[in-house]
Amino acid sequence: MFFRWDWLRPQLTAPIVPTLGPVHPDALTVGIFEDVLRAADTGGFLPYDKDRRWGGEKDEKVLHEDVVHHPERTLIPTLTRRGRGTVKVFAYGLPDGVVDEAAELAAKLTAGYDVAGARVVRPLSPETTHPRGTRIQLKDFTAGSCPAPDGPVRPITAWPTAVQKTFAPFAEAMAADGLAFLHTQMQASRCGPVLTAAVEDRIVGAIGPMEVLPDAIGRPQLMPQYFAVLPEARGQGLGRILWQAAMHWGQSHGAAYQLLQTEVGGPSDRLCRAEGLASLGFTHTTAA
Incomplete structure (x- = not known):
């Protein structure tokens, strides 16, 4: 075993694991960190890696020979090509100096691996006074019911063909939010259902794919989705209806929870806070 849990556990101010992203607090064990080290040698996906939905080979891997592991700090570098x-x-690590040390390591490895980008990811606790970056939020489906909302939301395949055809221009308009990529997966039949909102026979919002997979401890998790509403259609409550429909789908299909990452202060962040999700902490990413 590489990691000492008595060193690492006090440093985990937010439940985020390199190459995997946020994990449920109950799954945050030394084993999951050991798993990402082993996966670096194979180039494959861990069974519970959310990215395995897209097939191929895992792009990001831990540089395990460059990990720094000490009682007061742990630095885990990853590389993507x-x-x-x-x-x-x-x-x-709790001391502020851990960020400077991480930046030095990132700059060194960037040069050594001949890549262009160097980033430092700093987890921050839920009690952070002035949060910044990305908030990790938990929707617990066991805590209460998630009723289906009223509104113009259906799976894309439930709309008339003429309405379905409007998804392509919608996806292109919202490419920056990942909808163009999602559309390619839909066309190749490589993803689960996508819920859509239509106004005047035109798709103006979507959330998906809707998929439930087991996490590292076997608990069914609703996977993260792409989520977007056209700018001209905002302010009508469609985003909230889409999100509530997604939560209803997840609960109806046996998910125990979902983890979401939202930009602090952004529209999705405000929506999740209004819906009462639990904040598990933050991650702040900076250029090294």
Whole structure:
């Protein structure tokens, strides 16, 4: 075993794991950190990796020979060759100096692996006074019912053909939110259902794919979705209706929970806070 849990556990101010992203607090064990180290040698996906839905080979891997593990701090660097390549160093540790040390390591590894990007990811606790970056939120489906909302939301396949055809221009308009990528997966029949909102026979919002997979401890988790509403259709409550429909789908299909990442202060963040989701902490990413 590489990691000492008595060193690492006090440093985990937010439940985020390199290459995997947020995990349920109950799944946050030394084993999951050991798993990502082993996966770096194979280039494959862990059975509970959300990215395995898209097939192929795992792009991001832990640089296990460059991990720094001490009682007061743990630095875990990862490498992705996507685009011009990026090194990210996850800086676990309470002293502020851990960020500077992580930035130095990121810069060194960026040069060594000949990639363009260097980032530091700093987990922050839920009690952070002035939160910034991304909030990790938990929707617990066992805590209460998630009724189906009233509104113009259906699976894309439930709309008339003429309405379904409007998804393509919608997806292209919302490419920055990942909808163009989602559309390619839909066309290839490589993902679960996508819920859509239509106004005047035109798709103006979507959330999906809707999929439930077991997490690291076997608990059914509603996977993260792409989620967007056209700017001109906002302010009508469609985003909330889409989100509530997604939560109803997840609960109806046996999910125990969902983890969401929202930009602090952004529309999705405000929606989740209004819906009473539990905040598990934050991650703040900076250029090294």
